[in-house]
Amino acid sequence: MNKLIDNFGREISYLRVSITDRCNYRCIYCQSEKEFEFIPHQEILRFEEIVEIVQEAVNLGITKVRITGGEPLVRKGVVDFIKKLREIKKLEDISLTTNGFFLSEYAEKLKDAGLNRVNISLDSLQEEKYKKITRGGSLKKALKGINSAFKARLLPIKINTVVMKGINDDEVDDFVNLTLRRPLNIRFIEFMPSGEEVINEFENKFISVQEIKEKLIKKYLLNPIKISTANGPAKYFQIEGGKGTVGFITALSQHFCKTCNRIRLTSEGKLRPCLFSNKEIDIKKAIRELVRDKRRISQKKNYKG
Ligand code: SAM
Numbered sequence: 001m002n003k004l005i006d007n008f009g010r011e012i013s014y015l016r017v018s019i020t021d022r023c024n025y026r027c028i029y030c031q032s033e034k035e036f037e038f039i040p041h042q043e044i045l046r047f048e049e050i051v052e053i054v055q056e057a058v059n060l061g062i063t064k065v066r067i068t069g070g071e072p073l074v075r076k077g078v079v080d081f082i083k084k085l086r087e088i089k090k091l092e093d094i095s096l097t098t099n100g101f102f103l104s105e106y107a108e109k110l111k112d113a114g115l116n117r118v119n120i121s122l123d124s125l126q127e128e129k130y131k132k133i134t135r136g137g138s139l140k141k142a143l144k145g146i147n148s149a150f151k152a153r154l155l156p157i158k159i160n161t162v163v164m165k166g167i168n169d170d171e172v173d174d175f176v177n178l179t180l181r182r183p184l185n186i187r188f189i190e191f192m193p194s195g196e197e198v199i200n201e202f203e204n205k206f207i208s209v210q211e212i213k214e215k216l217i218k219k220y221l222l223n224p225i226k227i228s229t230a231n232g233p234a235k236y237f238q239i240e241g242g243k244g245t246v247g248f249i250t251a252l253s254q255h256f257c258k259t260c261n262r263i264r265l266t267s268e269g270k271l272r273p274c275l276f277s278n279k280e281i282d283i284k285k286a287i288r289e290l291v292r293d294k295r296r297i298s299q300k301k302n303y304k305g
Pocket of ligand 1: 023029030068069070071072097098099119120121160161162189190191192193194
């Protein structure tokens with residue numbers, strides 16, 4: 001089995017693939033309110049090209065793939081794409097991050113196609129606030145999506161909650177209480193600056209997860225716990241008697257570079273080795289040529305045969 005080791009001796013085993021820049025939401029921490037242009041369709045990698053890249057990555061030592069976006073479930077053909085990924089031998093884990101809006105329609109189909117599990121973004125448990133944060137989203141649909149994920153056994157289910165001061169930090173206890181009732185893994189994520197308009201808002205909304213954790217420690221007994229799929233930056237805890245877990249992702253206040261095991265692929269075919277750097281390696285041209293050549297060879301074979 002090959003291993004992908006970077007210049008700092010870290011083993012890179014996890015590939016995060018964005019399959020679209022389109023999203024049905026415009027979350028306040030992620031997108032600006034202003035109109036913006038989407039990447040033209042022809043510049044977005046085709047599924048066939050992504051499958052080829054993942055196959056090569058697995059040959060090099062990647063064992064886990066996460067599908068994300070934009071919102072991955074807005075892209076047509078996503079179920080067949082997961083099926084193709086599932087055919088890649090030695091790819092151990094396929095997961096998907098979604099806002100949950102379309103999940104109730106897709107959960108069973110995704111499971112049947114070979115998806116292992118989902119992460120669902122959920123930043124408020126209050127309908128009006130949820131709508132405000134997502135700029136028009138539906139909490140009801142997200143909760144329905146979570147229920148469908150349970151039914152389809154897309155487990156373990158991780159919930160991503162970006163905590164923002166004065167916006168949803170008053171709901172931390174409500175999220176923690178959810179883990180008492182249901183086997184959900186709630187991950188409190190620090191708000192990271194991304195995009196000009198979002199950065200302008202950044203200073204007064206940032207709250208470190210350390211601060212959140214300290215408040216929780218005063219109220220609950222947090223037992224450190226390992227969860228089987230936790231290969232990322234989150235540290236998990238279980239409240240005494242709880243069914244789920246609470247995790248903390250300290251993206252800003254404590255960098256997790258030393259233990260980083262991931263690489264990212266953007267929807268337009270750029271490899272991003274580091275979340276905190278703008279450095280990208282454009283592999284679209286190379287992969288388009290490779291896929292084209294392979295197609296020609298197979299057409300020739302079929303013709304002769
Ligand atoms: N549309 C999908 C969703 O909503 O889960 C997938 C894409 S979304 C960009 C992936 C994750 O990035 C979400 O869980 C969200 O919480 C996180 N994220 C986006 N912008 C962020 C920011 N400025 N700070 C912290 N987390 C952020």
